[in-house]
Amino acid sequence: MASSPTPQLRSLRWSVTVKPRYAFSTHSKCATTSLFFNRTDRVLSSLSLAAPITSARTAENGAENTRKAASTLRELCEGHVPDHVLRRRKMVEEVGYIVPTDVQKEALPVLFSGLDCVLHAQTGSGKTLAYLLLIFSVVNAQRSAVQALIVVPTRELGMQVTKVARMLAAKSSELESDQKSCTVMALLDGGTLRRHKSWLKVEPPAIVIATLGSLCQMLDKQILKLDAMSVLVIDEVDFLFNSSKEVSSLKRLLTTYSSIKNRQTIFASASIPQHRRFIYDCIQQKWTKANVSHVHINAVEPMPSCLYHRFVICGKRERHSTLLHLLQSDAPQSAIIFIGEQSEKSKKAGNVPPTTLLIEFLKASNGGCPEIVVLEEDMNFNQRAASLTDVKRAGGYLLVATDIAARGVDLPETTHIYNFDLPKDAVNYLHRAGRTGRKPFSDSKCFVTSIITSEERFVLQRFENELLFSCEELFL
Numbered sequence: 001m002a003s004s005p006t007p008q009l010r011s012l013r014w015s016v017t018v019k020p021r022y023a024f025s026t027h028s029k030c031a032t033t034s035l036f037f038n039r040t041d042r043v044l045s046s047l048s049l050a051a052p053i054t055s056a057r058t059a060e061n062g063a064e065n066t067r068k069a070a071s072t073l074r075e076l077c078e079g080h081v082p083d084h085v086l087r088r089r090k091m092v093e094e095v096g097y098i099v100p101t102d103v104q105k106e107a108l109p110v111l112f113s114g115l116d117c118v119l120h121a122q123t124g125s126g127k128t129l130a131y132l133l134l135i136f137s138v139v140n141a142q143r144s145a146v147q148a149l150i151v152v153p154t155r156e157l158g159m160q161v162t163k164v165a166r167m168l169a170a171k172s173s174e175l176e177s178d179q180k181s182c183t184v185m186a187l188l189d190g191g192t193l194r195r196h197k198s199w200l201k202v203e204p205p206a207i208v209i210a211t212l213g214s215l216c217q218m219l220d221k222q223i224l225k226l227d228a229m230s231v232l233v234i235d236e237v238d239f240l241f242n243s244s245k246e247v248s249s250l251k252r253l254l255t256t257y258s259s260i261k262n263r264q265t266i267f268a269s270a271s272i273p274q275h276r277r278f279i280y281d282c283i284q285q286k287w288t289k290a291n292v293s294h295v296h297i298n299a300v301e302p303m304p305s306c307l308y309h310r311f312v313i314c315g316k317r318e319r320h321s322t323l324l325h326l327l328q329s330d331a332p333q334s335a336i337i338f339i340g341e342q343s344e345k346s347k348k349a350g351n352v353p354p355t356t357l358l359i360e361f362l363k364a365s366n367g368g369c370p371e372i373v374v375l376e377e378d379m380n381f382n383q384r385a386a387s388l389t390d391v392k393r394a395g396g397y398l399l400v401a402t403d404i405a406a407r408g409v410d411l412p413e414t415t416h417i418y419n420f421d422l423p424k425d426a427v428n429y430l431h432r433a434g435r436t437g438r439k440p441f442s443d444s445k446c447f448v449t450s451i452i453t454s455e456e457r458f459v460l461q462r463f464e465n466e467l468l469f470s471c472e473e474l475f476l
C-alpha cells in the first residue's frame with residue numbers, strides 16, 4: 001500500500017469523505033462516520049474537488065431523507081429495486097427479510113445514490129443483502145453482459161452468496177413469466193470451469209460471484225469480459241488484501257477492469273484494520289472514487305452484543321477433557337469447535353491431524369451428542385460441500401473446523417463457539433466468534449468459550465483490549 005501521506009495529500013483526504021449526516025444521526029445509535037467529516041467544509045473552498053463533493057452531498061441528503069422515511073426494506077428499496085424482487089414471497093415469508101438491519105438502513109440509501117462504499121459492520125449484520133439489493137437495482141436482466149461482480153475469498157462463502165442472489169433473482173409468479181430473470185453464475189474454485197466457459201460464450205450472466213483464482217483464469221483466457229461491469233463488490237476485503245496468494249490479482253482487478261468512473265465499487269467486511277489508511281489508499285490508487293463513503297456501524301462495539309465470552313484455563317494435555325466437560329455442561333444444540341491448522345512440519349512427520357484426533361476423541365467419549373462434522377482446508381471441495389450440507393440438514397451439529405469456516409459462513413442455528421486453540425490474532429477471534437449470534441433481531445445469548453493455558457491468558461487479554469470486550473473465567 002502507499003507510503004505515509006504528505007501534508008498536502010492529507011488535506012486532500014480531509015476533503016473527500018463527506019458524511020456529516022452520520023455524525024448527527026439519531027436513527028442508528030452507533031453509526032459513525034469515521035473520516036474527517038467536521039473539517040470538510042474548511043478545505044472545500046480551497047480545493048478543486050469541490051464539485052464532486054457537492055454532488056455527493058446532494059445525493060446523500062436525498063439518501064438521508066429516504067432512510068428517515070423508510071421503516072421496511074421494501075420502503076427503503078422502493079424506486080430502486082424492481083418491485084418483483086421486493087415482492088418475492090420467499091424473501092419476505094420464508095427468509096423473513098422485512099425490517100432492514102442497521103447496516104442496510106444506513107448503507108442502502110448511500111448505495112442507491114451511486115457512491116462507492118466501504119461497508120464496515122459487525123459479523124451477521126446483513127451486509128450481503130445490502131450489496132445484493134444494490135446490484136438488483138442496477139442490473140438489467142435483458143442485457144446479455146456481466147454487469148456485477150462479487151469477489152469472495154472461499155468457495156463456501158461464494159456458494160452462500162450465490163444462494164441469496166438466486167433467491168432474489170428467481171421468478172415467483174406467472175405475472176413474471178414474460179420477463180427474463182436475472183442470471184447468476186458462481187465461478188468458484190473447485191467448480192467445473194468447462195461448463196462455465198460455454199455458458200459465458202453463449203450468453204454471459206448478469207451477475208458473477210467468483211473466487212479470484214477461477215476469475216483470473218477466465219479473464220486471462222478472455223472468456224469473461226468485464227467491460228459492462230457497473231458494480232464490483234469485494235467481500236471480506238481485509239482477508240483478501242492480507243492473503244499473499246490473492247493480493248496481486250485483487251489489485252490487478254481493481255486497477256484494470258472497467259473505468260472507475262463507470263464502476264461503483266463496494267468493499268465489505270466486519271473488520272477493516274486501520275480503515276482510515278485503507279480508504280486513503282483506495283482513493284490514491286483510484287480503486288474507488290474520491291467521495292467514497294464509509295458506512296461504519298457499531299464502531300465502538302466491533303462484536304455483536306449478544307455474545308457472551310468465557311475462558312477456561314487448563315494444562316496443554318487436558319484440552320480434550322476440558323472441551324468434553326464444557327460440551328456436557330453446555331449441551332449446545334449446535335456448535336462450532338475451532339481448531340488450529342496442522343503445521344507443515346507435523347504433516348511431514350506423518351502425524352495424525354489434530355482435527356482427526358479431536359473427532360475420534362469426541363466420538364469415543366460423547367455418546368448422544370449432535371452429529372459431528374468436520375470442515376478443513378485439506379479436504380477436497382466435494383467433501384467440504386458435503387460437510388456443509390450435512391450441517392444444514394442436521395437438527396443439531398458439532399462442526400469441528402479450522403479457520404476456513406471463520407469467514408462469512410452463515411449457520412444461524414449456531415449457539416456456541418469453542419476455541420479449542422486460540423486464533424492467531426484479534427481479527428480472527430472476531431470472525432470465529434461471529435459465526436454465532438447471526439439472527440439480526442434475536443436477543444438470545446450466544447457463547448464463545450476459549451480453552452487456554454495460563455500462559456495464553458495474556459494473549460486473550462490482548463484480544464479483549466483490541467476488540468473492547470471482556471471475558472469471564474469459568475471454573476469447571
Ligand SMILES: Nc1ncnc2c1ncn2[C@@H]1O[C@H](COP(=O)(O)OP(=O)(O)OP(=O)(O)O)[C@@H](O)[C@H]1O
Pocket residue numbers: 073095096097098099100101104121122123124125126127128129269270407408409410412434438439440441
Ligand atoms: N433484514 C433482514 N432481516 C432478517 N434477517 C436478515 C436480514 N438481513 C440479513 N439477514 C440474515 O442475517 C444473517 C447474516 O447476514 P449476512 O450473512 O449478510 O451477514 P454479514 O454481515 O455478511 O456477516 P459476516 O461479516 O459474518 O459475513 C443471514 O442469516 C441473513 O439471512
